Amino acid sequence: MEQESSSSYRHCQSLVKGLDLLAALNRRPSASASITELGRMTGLHRTTIKRLLETLRQEGYVECDAATNIYRLTFRVQRLSYGFRDNVQISEIAWLQMRIISKALVWPCSLITLEGDEMVVRVSTRPYSPLSFHSGMPGRRMPLLTTAAGRAYLAFAPEAERKILLDMLRQRSDIDAVHAKDPHFIRTLLSETRQRGYAINQGEWGAEPKFGGVAVPLRFQERVLACLNVIFLVRAVKDDAALSAIASKLLAHAKIIEHDFAAHQEQLA
DSSP states (O other): OOOOOGGGSOOOHHHHHHHHHHHHHHHSTTSEEOHHHHHHHHOOOHHHHHHHHHHHHHTTSEEEETTTTEEEEOGGGGGGGOOSTTHHHHHHHHHHHHHHHHHHHOSOEEEEEEETTEEEEEEEOGGGOTTOOSOOOTTOEEOSSSSHHHHHHHHHSOHHHHHHHHHHHHTSSSHHHHHHTOHHHHHHHHHHHHHHTSEEEESOSTTOTTEEEEEEEEEETTEEEEEEEEEEETTTOOSHHHHHHHHHHHHHHHHHHHHHHHHHHHHHO
């Protein structure tokens, strides 16, 4: 029997419109909007928007504030982007601690993992932070050697993995390749990061020169599962005491996340 071609299936317009609404909400600074605002953003009729939003609400992808009629995305939406290995577990386990960190520091907190020779934002408290000027939304890719998260991962990764990553970086044609080919730069970066216990970036990433970051590794056994990262405006966080305060908060909550992840692994075993 011949397989049906993709053109033999009817185009599901309702699904497309529903995805458009999720994308529109995701573009909003607080991941929330009214039906009127969504109508302006998508061009859809308000009756259609209401019907689709109520369907998404019933399935747990959005929630509605009854007092304001504002719809906002729920954490369940981010599960749509989950798809492999420990990223799902570590993201879900870290989320509560990330919200606590962001509430205490005000700056947004992100969970960032390795993918190939780059770091990728998996989940972020950006929608919940009033100081979320940085576009660190889930899916954004970041370099290894000029971001705090990348530096933290490289410094605390097992030696064999670090060697492979540096070899991969030397084959690139960007600033990471230049740094990876500089033994003094790598030695200094690794040594200083390990001595501190956390990594920093104070505007060295060319794509985001106005922003800095502090990151710590989340480890299980010999592996670095992910990095916990706080982003801030460089002009707002200048002195060592401020950086140390951010790092202390991250390190304390990283221990909780690592403990909870290890306990979860024991339960699975």
